Amino acid sequence: MKFGVVIFPGSNCDYDTFFVLKNVLRQEAVFLWHKDHDLQGVDCVVLPGGFSYGDYLRSGAIARFSPLMQEVREFADRGGLVLGICNGFQVLLELGLLPGAMLRNKNLKFLCQYVHLRVDNPETRFTRRTRRGQILRIPIAHFDGHYFSPPETLRDLEEHGQVVFRYVDEKGEPTEAANVNGSAASIAGLINRRGNVLGMMPHPERASEVLLGSKDGRLIFESLVQP
Amino acid sequence: MIDRKLLADHNLTLEEYERIVSLVGREPNITELGIFSLMWSEHCSYKSSKAFLKKLPTKGKYVIQGPGENAGIIDIGGGLAVVFKIESHNHPSFIEPFQGAATGIGGILRDIFTMGARPIALLDSLRFGPLDNPRNRAIMDGVVAGISSYGNSIGVPTVGGEVYFDDCYSKNPLVNVFCLGLVEKDKIFYAKAEGVGNPVLYVGSKTGRDGIHGATMASAEFGKETEQKRPNVQVGDPFKEKLLLEACLEVMDKGLIVGIQDMGAAGLTCSTAEMPAKSGTGISINLDLVPQREEGMTPYEIMLSESQERMLLVAKKENVTEVQKIFAKWDLDAVDIGEVTAGRNLRVSFRGETVVDVPVDAVVNLCPVYRRPSRKPAYLRTFQQLDLPPLAGDLGAALLKVIASPTLADKEWVFRQYDHMVQTNTALLPGADAAVLRVKGQKRALAMTLDGNALYCYLDPRIGGAIAVAEACRNLACVGARPIGVTNCLNFGNPEKPEIMWQFKKIIEGMAEACRTFEIPVTGGNVSFYNDTEGLSIRPTPVLGIVGLIDDVDRLVGPGFKKEDDAVVLLGENSEGLGASEYLRAIYGLERGRPPGIDLEREKSVQEVCIQAIARGLVRSAHDLSEGGLAVCAAEACILDRTEIGCALDLEDKIRPDALLFGEAQSRILLSASETSLPKLLELAAEKGVPAKVIGWTGGKELVIRQDGQEIVRLPVQRLFEAWKNALPGTLSIR
Numbered sequence: 001m002k003f004g005v006v007i008f009p010g011s012n013c014d015y016d017t018f019f020v021l022k023n024v025l026r027q028e029a030v031f032l033w034h035k036d037h038d039l040q041g042v043d044c045v046v047l048p049g050g051f052s053y054g055d056y057l058r059s060g061a062i063a064r065f066s067p068l069m070q071e072v073r074e075f076a077d078r079g080g081l082v083l084g085i086c087n088g089f090q091v092l093l094e095l096g097l098l099p100g101a102m103l104r105n106k107n108l109k110f111l112c113q114y115v116h117l118r119v120d121n122p123e124t125r126f127t128r129r130t131r132r133g134q135i136l137r138i139p140i141a142h143f144d145g146h147y148f149s150p151p152e153t154l155r156d157l158e159e160h161g162q163v164v165f166r167y168v169d170e171k172g173e174p175t176e177a178a179n180v181n182g183s184a185a186s187i188a189g190l191i192n193r194r195g196n197v198l199g200m201m202p203h204p205e206r207a208s209e210v211l212l213g214s215k216d217g218r219l220i221f222e223s224l225v226q227p
Numbered sequence: 228m229i230d231r232k233l234l235a236d237h238n239l240t241l242e243e244y245e246r247i248v249s250l251v252g253r254e255p256n257i258t259e260l261g262i263f264s265l266m267w268s269e270h271c272s273y274k275s276s277k278a279f280l281k282k283l284p285t286k287g288k289y290v291i292q293g294p295g296e297n298a299g300i301i302d303i304g305g306g307l308a309v310v311f312k313i314e315s316h317n318h319p320s321f322i323e324p325f326q327g328a329a330t331g332i333g334g335i336l337r338d339i340f341t342m343g344a345r346p347i348a349l350l351d352s353l354r355f356g357p358l359d360n361p362r363n364r365a366i367m368d369g370v371v372a373g374i375s376s377y378g379n380s381i382g383v384p385t386v387g388g389e390v391y392f393d394d395c396y397s398k399n400p401l402v403n404v405f406c407l408g409l410v411e412k413d414k415i416f417y418a419k420a421e422g423v424g425n426p427v428l429y430v431g432s433k434t435g436r437d438g439i440h441g442a443t444m445a446s447a448e449f450g451k452e453t454e455q456k457r458p459n460v461q462v463g464d465p466f467k468e469k470l471l472l473e474a475c476l477e478v479m480d481k482g483l484i485v486g487i488q489d490m491g492a493a494g495l496t497c498s499t500a501e502m503p504a505k506s507g508t509g510i511s512i513n514l515d516l517v518p519q520r521e522e523g524m525t526p527y528e529i530m531l532s533e534s535q536e537r538m539l540l541v542a543k544k545e546n547v548t549e550v551q552k553i554f555a556k557w558d559l560d561a562v563d564i565g566e567v568t569a570g571r572n573l574r575v576s577f578r579g580e581t582v583v584d585v586p587v588d589a590v591v592n593l594c595p596v597y598r599r600p601s602r603k604p605a606y607l608r609t610f611q612q613l614d615l616p617p618l619a620g621d622l623g624a625a626l627l628k629v630i631a632s633p634t635l636a637d638k639e640w641v642f643r644q645y646d647h648m649v650q651t652n653t654a655l656l657p658g659a660d661a662a663v664l665r666v667k668g669q670k671r672a673l674a675m676t677l678d679g680n681a682l683y684c685y686l687d688p689r690i691g692g693a694i695a696v697a698e699a700c701r702n703l704a705c706v707g708a709r710p711i712g713v714t715n716c717l718n719f720g721n722p723e724k725p726e727i728m729w730q731f732k733k734i735i736e737g738m739a740e741a742c743r744t745f746e747i748p749v750t751g752g753n754v755s756f757y758n759d760t761e762g763l764s765i766r767p768t769p770v771l772g773i774v775g776l777i778d779d780v781d782r783l784v785g786p787g788f789k790k791e792d793d794a795v796v797l798l799g800e801n802s803e804g805l806g807a808s809e810y811l812r813a814i815y816g817l818e819r820g821r822p823p824g825i826d827l828e829r830e831k832s833v834q835e836v837c838i839q840a841i842a843r844g845l846v847r848s849a850h851d852l853s854e855g856g857l858a859v860c861a862a863e864a865c866i867l868d869r870t871e872i873g874c875a876l877d878l879e880d881k882i883r884p885d886a887l888l889f890g891e892a893q894s895r896i897l898l899s900a901s902e903t904s905l906p907k908l909l910e911l912a913a914e915k916g917v918p919a920k921v922i923g924w925t926g927g928k929e930l931v932i933r934q935d936g937q938e939i940v941r942l943p944v945q946r947l948f949e950a951w952k953n954a955l956p957g958t959l960s961i962r
Contacts, residue, residue: 009473009557010466012382016651019667035556049649051380054466110375112646113639141379141646206648211665211780213656 001225004032004042006072006088008063013049013085017205021046024208025221034066044081044224045072047088049141049203059102059144060090069095081125081224082197086142089189089199097197098190099157100149105142106182112141114214115180117188117202118168121161124191126198129223135172136165136216138202140180140188145201147183147190154185165189165200229260237264243595250589258527258575258582262590265493265531266500269756272594275722276754279732282739287748289711296417297338297489299750300410301712303776305669308415310344311407313352313677313716313772315755319461320402324369325376328402329463332377333535335406337489340472341538343416343479344408347650348664349378350388351404352677352716352770353641356397358633358958366400368959373463374404375644380465381472385645386653387662388677392633395681398760403716403753405677405772409666416479419486420502420510420541420567427499427510427565428547430554431471431537434495435520437461438533467536474557475538481553483546490537496530496590498539499565500573504591511574512565514582526575526582541567601732602725611686613806613820618885623940625814626858627950629889632813635855636954654783658867660705660851665780672780674708677772680854682807683822685766688730690822692737692769694893697830698853699773700745704834705849705896707782707841708775710745715752715771720764722756730767738769744827747773784841786850787868791926793847794905795864795874798833799895800918801857803882809854810889823892830894832915837896840911845904852895858888858932858940860897865930866948873944875931876923884939888932899925 003021007014014031021029030040039045052063063069069091076082076097084092092098105111114137119130130136149157157163165188169178174186181201189200204217234244237260247263248254255263269275285293291308292300298312316331332349339346351374356363378385383406420427438461478484486506488498495517503510514529524532540561542550547563554561568574573590575583619625629635642657652664654672661676678699684691700710715738720727742749752772758765777783788795805811806820840846848868852860857878865873880887900908905921912919930947932940 010380010469012380012469012649016649019651023667050382051466051469054380054464054469056466109372110379110644110646112379112648113643139648141648143379203648206651209651211654212648212651 001027001044002042003027003029003044003046004039005029005046005048006032006034006068008034008050008052008066010052010054011048011050013203013205017046017048017085020205020208020221024218025225027225032068034068037067037071039071039075044083045075047084047091049086049088052087052091059087060094063091064094073097076197079194079196083126084199085203085205086201089201090144092197092199098192098199099153100147102144103146103148104144105146110143111180112139114139115202116168116170116178117165118172120166121164124164124195124198126220126223127164129219129226133172135168136219137214138204138207138217140202142201145181145183147187149184157190160193162191162193163187164191164198229254237261238268239264243267246595250593251585258530259585261527261531262496262583262585265496266590267594271493271497273754274594275597275599275756277596278598279735282735283749284739284742285748285750290748290750291415292750293748294751297341299712299714300342300415301750301774302412306412308410308412309407309673309774310339310342310410311405311714311772311774312338312751313403313405313714313770314338314753315716315718316402316404317399317718317755317758320370321366321400324366325373326462328370328373329377330461330535331402331404332374333463333465333468334491335404336381336383336468337491339406339408340475341487341489342410343414344410345476346383346406346408347652348407348662348675349383349385349404350662350675350677351385351402352389352679354391354393354396354401354768356394357392360397363397364959370400370402371641371644377463377465379646381469382649384647384649384653386647386664387657390638390641393681393766395765399758399765401718401768403770405714407675407774414479416487418488418502419506420508421485421506423508423567423569425485425541425544425567426547426563427512427567428540428542428550428561429517429564430540430559430561432464432467432534433518433520434529434532435534436524436528436532439528439531461533461535463535470557470559471536471538474554474559477553478550483542483550485541485543487538487540490539492533494531494533500587500590502539502541503567503573504587507571509568509570509572509574509587510565511568514575514577516562516564518560518562526577530575599722599728600725601728603729604726610819611821615805616815618883619814622884622888623942626862626888626940626942627947629810629813629855630859630862630947631950631954632809633955633958635809635859637952638955640955640959654780655706655785659785660702661708663706663777663783670779672777672783674703674706674775674777675772676702677770678702679768679770681766681768682818684734684769686807686820687822688733688767689737690825692734693741693827694822694825695769695771696738696741696745697825697827697893699771701834701851701896703773703775704837705786705851706777707784707838708777709838710747710773710775712774713742713747713749713771715749715769717752717754718758718765718768718770719756720759727764734767734769741827744831778842782841782844784846784848785868786864787848788864788872788874788899788925789847789868789870791872793899793901793925794921795876795923795925796898796900796908796919797895797922798836798898798912798917798919801880801882801887802890802892803886804890804892805886808856808889808891810856810885825893832917833894833896836912836915836917840898840908845908846898846900848899850897852897854891856889856891862930862947864897865944866951871944871948872925873927873929874923874925877933878922879935884934887934888940
């Protein structure tokens with residue numbers, strides 16, 4: 001499978017994601033420069049974490065105007081696989097490929113820590129190597145990860161199984177304490193109705209090697225790669 | 228035109244001024260005076276410290292670059308080298324905590340990538356006043372947020388460091404930032420201005436009026452008017468720096484430039500003077516070409532501005548277009564503002580007139596060097612004396628209190644604000660004895676730590692200096708790393724006070740002796756004098772940044788117990804003595820006595836046993852005994868791993884029970900090992916002549932400590948955990 005990792009000027013998880021795809025999963029991977037108009041024939045576009053344009057405005061608000069985003073949007077519209085991680089998720093929201101918006105974390109501080117995620121939809125292209133209710137230990141690192149959308153949207157998301165990951169405690173309960181950033185319905189990851197665009201705040205690329213403390217994140221990449 | 232008041236405003240003495248006149252051959256104009264005042268400031272010239280810093284060993288087999296460049300460089304084999312340095316940003320962080328700390332990060336990052344290295348780790352040593360004072364809480368909050376905002380955005384993980392609290396930092400917090408980068412050995416760059424006729428390129432942010440006289444500010448005591456110095460502090464833009472980092476590394480990777488220097492303290496002045504001074508050339512620039520953020524800036528302001536995120540490059544003539552193309556790709560300008568000249572002067576023109584024409588050597592190398600008078604301080608006599616108070620009642624309660632003291636309590640509140648995992652090399656999370664980063668594609672890993680106990684240094688500077696080095700090395704030993712290089716940030720009061728100079732001299736002596744024993748070169752660092760506010764000096768605070776190498780990252784161990792029924796082994800010996808301990812401070816409010824002594828040879832053997840035991844896979848955890856002594860170390864071993872395993876210790880030492888629990892005798896490490904590995908571990912220790920004793924076993928959910936069969940501590944691990952975990956957030960949430 002050929003992956004394309006987009007580089008915005010302020011991306012900083014681009015190499016991390018590329019490393020996992022290439023060296024851990026042994027897949028073909030290329031970098032896609034935000035100023036280009038060329039997706040190089042990739043099968044899956046990854047929007048990596050970072051601070052795409054410094055994010056002094058809303059996170060991802062300027063990145064959506066990058067030249068390459070035109071192609072990414074068309075690619076998604078054609079059913080191409082797009083994975084947005086952290087800042088990439090924020091960009092997907094700004095692009096309107098996923099509904100909702102991100103607010104500052106509820107404690108108004110940047111949070112970098114391991115969290116527990118519960119897989120609430122294992123039937124997506126991004127999660128088919130997981131089980132329903134499986135708990136994954138994957139780190140987050142963000143300031144604006146407090147997911148928000150109006151009640152009707154939330155209802156809609158739930159009805160269509162679009163909430164893929166939720167922040168839970170070790171036992172799998174979506175408690176208030178486990179919902180460290182204050183997200184609506186403890187949402188940590190969302191998929192579009194069509195099932196080809198996934199955004200998630202936690203960083204699976206940081207949890208893909210035992211040495212780094214967890215390899216739960218690998219399941220997401222493996223789900224994509226699985227024929 | 229130049230009178231005594233103007234000299235005083237520029238922190239120059241009359242003698243220094245006369246020297247400038249004779250070096251330049253005439254009276255300097257105001258811009259030239261500004262240039263000398265910056266470059267001859269303590270911060271830039273090291274005029275009071277130079278003579279003493281020479282005592283530190285700087286040579287070693289693997290040293291590629293010692294002191295004198297932007298950062299030190301050590302060969303780590305496999306074609307790679309590490310570039311690392313520590314810097315202080317104390318004064319700016321007091322005036323404007325968020326921006327002061329943020330630009331400190333920006334500055335240290337530039338020091339590293341200026342040399343061609345990609346920064347892979349940040350650590351910081353922070354010292355604040357007690358948190359019951361709201362002002363101190365605000366400073367801490369701002370500093371941590373500032374570091375977080377800059378480091379997280381640019382994508383360099385903050386992987387460790389330390390936070391200490393002491394009243395002496397109330398009006399003079401310390402913010403020391405350390406950065407380490409990785410570079411291919413044949414792609415290292417220096418601050419060179421070679422090749423007469425080569426163009427001088429200005430890259431990065433535009434120049435504004437911010438930070439004028441930052442370096443001079445850092446070289447003076449603070450008075451009550453400090454609040455008015457706010458415009459002296461610069462504002463950071465991490466996104467711009469990220470662009471600058473990528474663009475600079477790209478032109479360096481392609482070999483398009485000759486030399487490069489960041490514009491940090493002293494801005495354009497420093498880079499245009501230092502680069503030619505190192506290369507035996509001169510530089511001529513035209514200020515009209517310098518990108519400016521504000522209108523009507525004078526040459527004085529342009530030359531002295533400390534606007535952030537700027538660099539000066541010297542490119543090969545034929546490569547200028549290519550360099551500019553790469554900068555344009557990253558949405559940055561690279562403006563040709565002048566050239567390298569044969570004359571050994573810095574010449575600056577502005578609107579058709581020459582406004583500066585001074586010999587670069589005079590500016591950079593001929594600042595007077597001072598051997599300032601020193602005198603043993605009178606306080607030592609009083610404060611080294613210690614009449615131990617009678618033993619307090621419940622030692623378990625004391626342990627709960629000590630482990631919840633701000634200096635020892637959990638720092639998660641701090642480090643979870645830092646992205647400590649980006650770049651995916653972080654093999655040990657913050658809170659361990661040392662930070663550990665894997666090197667992608669290699670078996671080896673890098674370890675690094677910051678350390679320095681100011682109270683020890685205050686009460687016995689020589690021993691304090693030696694312990695700072697020993698303790699930092701011990702941190703590394705606990706993750707199985709052998710030290711390879713040292714950088715240091717020496718934070719002191721006003722060096723014009725003989726007592727401060729005496730502290731400085733003695734601490735350097737202690738550090739030098741320890742570095743020689745451990746055979747580790749000092750490759751650079753930073754001296755921060757004038758940490759005085761309203762006449763009060765901080766305690767002498769050397770912060771040691773030591774880098775180490777681990778041969779096999781798969782053998783890595785952490786500080787916490789891993790399994791039940793493992794033997795708990797103490798390397799080294801307990802001894803009587805509670806002087807300068809955290810226990811005395813936390814329980815009795817006493818900051819006195821003599822710090823523990825140290826036998827450096829013994830220390831080295833203890834560390835060697837630990838390093839070898841880890842390398843041979845004989846131990847499952849290793850944790851250093853430091854502040855809080857054996858009891859705190861054992862408690863931490865119970866709570867630092869997610870498994871939270873208790874232990875029962877049986878001690879036989881015939882010493883005061885509180886000294887046994889909380890004394891800070893040096894050269895001790897607490898290990899845990901399986902029963903099968905135990906004989907080999909004890910044999911290894913015996914071979915090296917290191918006392919090693921099984922003092923207990925892991926297991927259960929309690930920490931139990933007995934002395935001569937009598938129980939002196941019994942506490943649930945959960946209670947220790949909660950006391951340790953909740954202390955800092957609890958204190959910080961007071962509004």
